[in-house]
Amino acid sequence: MKTYFIIIFILMNAIAMAADSTPKKNDVSGGIVINDSLQKLMKIEGVEPIYADCQKRYAVETETQTSDTFTCLWDAVKKNTALKKQVQEVYAQELKGEKTAPEEGRAPASTSQLSLTARKASIATDYESDPAVAALSDYYGKKLDVILNPDVALTVEERKKNTILSVDHRQFIDLYKSELGKTIISAFTSYCLDTVPDSCACSQAEQKVCVEDKSKCTCESSSCVISSDETQRKKDRESNLKSLRSADLKSNSSDGIKWNMCIGSVSKACVKDPSSDHAETSKRACLIMDYVKSARKNIMVADTQLTFYNDLNSTQTANIASNMKAITDLKKTSSDALLDMTSTDVKTALEKPLNSKLKDLEGCYKDGVIVNAKACEKYLSVNKDENDKALAELGMRQIAQESILEEELSSSPQKVKDYLKEEGYSKQEIETMTADQKSIDQVKKEILDRYSNQKAAIIKEMAERIAAKTSATDGKIENVDANINKLDKIKKELESRSSDLQNLVYFNNVVSSYLEVDDRKGNSSRNTASLFAEANSLEDDQGKLIKDQIKNASLKDQKGNADTTNLEVKTINDAFLKYSVQKDKNK
Numbered sequence: 021m022k023t024y025f026i027i028i029f030i031l032m033n034a035i036a037m038a039a040d041s042t043p044k045k046n047d048v049s050g051g052i053v054i055n056d057s058l059q060k061l062m063k064i065e066g067v068e069p070i071y072a073d074c075q076k077r078y079a080v081e082t083e084t085q086t087s088d089t090f091t092c093l094w095d096a097v098k099k100n101t102a103l104k105k106q107v108q109e110v111y112a113q114e115l116k117g118e119k120t121a122p123e124e125g126r127a128p129a130s131t132s133q134l135s136l137t138a139r140k141a142s143i144a145t146d147y148e149s150d151p152a153v154a155a156l157s158d159y160y161g162k163k164l165d166v167i168l169n170p171d172v173a174l175t176v177e178e179r180k181k182n183t184i185l186s187v188d189h190r191q192f193i194d195l196y197k198s199e200l201g202k203t204i205i206s207a208f209t210s211y212c213l214d215t216v217p218d219s220c221a222c223s224q225a226e227q228k229v230c231v232e233d234k235s236k237c238t239c240e241s242s243s244c245v246i247s248s249d250e251t252q253r254k255k256d257r258e259s260n261l262k263s264l265r266s267a268d269l270k271s272n273s274s275d276g277i278k279w280n281m282c283i284g285s286v287s288k289a290c291v292k293d294p295s296s297d298h299a300e301t302s303k304r305a306c307l308i309m310d311y312v313k314s315a316r317k318n319i320m321v322a323d324t325q326l327t328f329y330n331d332l333n334s335t336q337t338a339n340i341a342s343n344m345k346a347i348t349d350l351k352k353t354s355s356d357a358l359l360d361m362t363s364t365d366v367k368t369a370l371e372k373p374l375n376s377k378l379k380d381l382e383g384c385y386k387d388g389v390i391v392n393a394k395a396c397e398k399y400l401s402v403n404k405d406e407n408d409k410a411l412a413e414l415g416m417r418q419i420a421q422e423s424i425l426e427e428e429l430s431s432s433p434q435k436v437k438d439y440l441k442e443e444g445y446s447k448q449e450i451e452t453m454t455a456d457q458k459s460i461d462q463v464k465k466e467i468l469d470r471y472s473n474q475k476a477a478i479i480k481e482m483a484e485r486i487a488a489k490t491s492a493t494d495g496k497i498e499n500v501d502a503n504i505n506k507l508d509k510i511k512k513e514l515e516s517r518s519s520d521l522q523n524l525v526y527f528n529n530v531v532s533s534y535l536e537v538d539d540r541k542g543n544s545s546r547n548t549a550s551l552f553a554e555a556n557s558l559e560d561d562q563g564k565l566i567k568d569q570i571k572n573a574s575l576k577d578q579k580g581n582a583d584t585t586n587l588e589v590k591t592i593n594d595a596f597l598k599y600s601v602q603k604d605k606n607k
Contacts, residue, residue: 048401049149049377051489052482054410058142060110061416062409066103070096071412090415090479094423104423111420114140136428136435137317137442142417143410145485151373152517156361159369163358178345186344190333193326194586198355200315200322201537201587204596205547207308209531210524212244212282214304217259220244220282244285248300261523264530265565269573271546276534283535287596290473306477309470309597313443316592320444323589355586356549362529362557363522370518378514385507393497399510400503404494407486414482418475425471429464433457436464443597444589459601466599529554530566533575537587552577 062068074092098104115138147153166172174183212220220243247253267275289305291298384396401407428435433454440450440463454460488509492502533551552575555566594602 047398048146048489049151049398051146051149051401052407052410052486053144053146054406055140055142055144058114058140058417059410059413061107061420062413064103064106064110066100067093067097067107067416068409071409075408075412090412090419093412093416094419107416107420108424111417112424114138115421115424134424134428135442136425136439137313139417139421143414143482145482151377151514152370152521155369155373156366159361159365160359167358174345184344190326190329193322193329195355195358197319197322197326198586199359200319202355202359204312204315204587204592205532205535206528207311208283208286208596209279209528211246211286211304211308212279212531213260213524213527214246214253214257215244215260215282216247216256217263220278220285222277222281244282244289244301245298246301246304248297253300257523261527264527265562267530267569269530269533269551269569269575271534271536273573279531279534284595287598290470290477292469292473292476302473303477303480306474307481310474310478312592312596313474316444316589316597319587319589319592356553360550360553361525362550362554363526364557366522366525367518370521374514374518378511381507381511381514385504385511388504388508390497390499390504390507393499396497396503396507399489400497400506401490402495402497404490404492407490411479411483411486415479418479422468422471422475426468429467433460436460436467439467444593446590449602453599453601462601463599526554537591546575548575548577551575 062071071089071093074089074096078088078092097107112134115135116133168185168187170179170183170185173185247256263275267273270276271280286305286308289298289301290309291302294302381399382391384390384392384399390396429439437450437454440453441447445453453463488506491497492500492506497503529550533546533548535547537545537547551566551570555563555570557563558566
């Protein structure tokens with residue numbers, strides 16, 4: 021399992037799974053969950069026979085279904101005009117009840133307008149069954165309990181009077197937005213952890229300009245790459261971690277420039293049909309960009325709700341009952357206080373659950389042999405055919421949406437503007453970006469290219485997930501090399517999970533401190549809260565080292581005074597999802 025996905029899920033709690041009903045229960049640890057209510061396209065008469073033929077041609081020998089399977093399926097569907105129309109209509113109907121761009125105040129519950137940015141997940145990874153996710157989610161829950169626990173927050177006298185704790189809804193919305201901001205930053209820094217050392221380096225002349233005057237820094241790179249070889253990635257990860265021991269934490273240092281440049285390069289690394297050397301780079305980058313789009317959509321919804329509660333607060337006087345006590349200590353409820361996690365926290369939280377999981381695995385697989393096939397069904401799914409069909413459904417939905425998107429955007433310039441509105445751009449920004457036909461065509465091309473690249477990455481990642489967590493033989497787990505190799509990999513991942521996550525969290529906390537974020541008061545500040553939390557949690561030589569690095573960079577501890585990772589939609593659009601026409605207009 022990829023550790024960068026685990027940490028993102030822990031902070032995010034699966035908001036990207038936008039299913040409208042309860043998905044099928046999953047019995048495999050870290051396997052997949054299938055939303056039965058969204059298994060629709062494969063059930064359309066005439067689709068499944070085509071799929072069976074394509075699967076025979078492309079998926080039998082490799083076990084893992086590839087994009088060729090779904091391209092074959094869609095190409096055949098397209099040849100049948102009536103069938104293609106039926107598939108598109110069934111899928112488009114789901115997108116018509118989705119919220120489009122939020123208006124002022126509370127958004128309507130539903131609309132008949134087709135949302136061009138909506139997507140419902142018919143299948144997803146079941147991170148909730150992962151012991152690391154469960155343990156660290158519990159860690160966050162306990163931090164929140166301390167704030168809301170009457171035994172802690174109330175005096176003895178207040179408890180005798182049955183006083184009830186009260187929290188402003190807006191604090192939770194702000195907390196949720198900050199949580200999303202942290203996941204976005206974690207996604208980018210996690211990518212950088214695995215990059216080939218020095219692949220982001222720019223020329224000495226460019227670095228000199230950046231160090232002397234950061235505002236004039238033009239040091240950019242599209243070559244921050246991740247090796248496609250798993251063994252090499254591990255070596256690169258160790259090298260990048262080691263480099264932090266001598267890192268200069270000043271924002272305009274060569275280290276600061278390097279890691280900021282790496283974060284900025286991710287969007288450019290998501291490309292179509294990458295070479296074999298860049299396959300992992302492109303897949304990881306595309307998955308991150310797809311996630312950022314999902315997080316942005318959730319931030320927009322949160323902003324709509326925040327506007328509603330602000331308006332409500334300005335027009336109505338809040339009546340606090342005599343037996344209610346409002347939590348007003350913003351230091352305690354800030355995201356920096358509640359959402360920070362250190363490598364020490366990870367080590368403490370994971371030790372027992374991971375050891376327990378490894379002991380449980382021994383009842384299935386031990387010393388390179390499957391000792392109890394039935395017990396192994398908690399680690400490998402025996403529903404190969406069902407999982408393959410669910411993946412085919414995902415592939416069909418992705419391609420159907422791409423087809424709908426292309427047709428809609430090509431129908432009129434207004435559709436391009438509507439799409440940008442759904443992405444959170446202001447009316448003025450949209451008018452500037454679509455000022456002429458050339459600009460409209462460029463934006464449309466980039467929208468379609470982004471979707472196509474991200475679609476391919478989503479399908480590939482899920483195909484690999486299913487193959488890794490599904491028995492090679494349908495209906496049973498046999499003692500064959502294919503299954504033994506999968507179980508051995510699961511075992512090794514569990515053994516290294518704690519150290520992998522500790523290293524990831526440490527790296528994220530240090531590297532994310534180079535970023536500057538808006539404090540929502542018009543001021544820019546370093547994202548240092550997690551860095552200080554990390555330094556204060558370490559009592560060994562590493563702790564002393566990082567504290568010396570902080571001192572040398574003259575950084576100050578904000579002590580939970582701010583929600584430093586509350587990213588706004590405009591910041592996300594400008595920093596991570598910018599279109600080329602925006603850059604051209606700014607020249």
